[in-house]
Amino acid sequence: MNSDQLEGKWKQVKGEFKQKYGKLTDDDVTYSEGKFEEMIGKIQEKTGKTREAIKKEIQDW
Numbered sequence: 001m002n003s004d005q006l007e008g009k010w011k012q013v014k015g016e017f018k019q020k021y022g023k024l025t026d027d028d029v030t031y032s033e034g035k036f037e038e039m040i041g042k043i044q045e046k047t048g049k050t051r052e053a054i055k056k057e058i059q060d061w
Contacts, residue, residue: 006055 014029043054 003052006059 017029040051040054044051
């Protein structure tokens with residue numbers, strides 16, 4: 001999965017969350033997205049793996 005596909009998946013998830021939880025704002029989603037990216041950065045730092053490898057591993061779960 002390339003970054004465009006991952007971004008498209010994320011947009012789908014954001015849309016589903018907004019539909020399910022109508023009071024969820026873009027700020028809430030952006031914050032969550034930022035925390036996810038922070039987590040990926042920490043995993044990358046600890047393991048030495050590339051961002052793409054980590055995202056693929058998460059996707060495969």
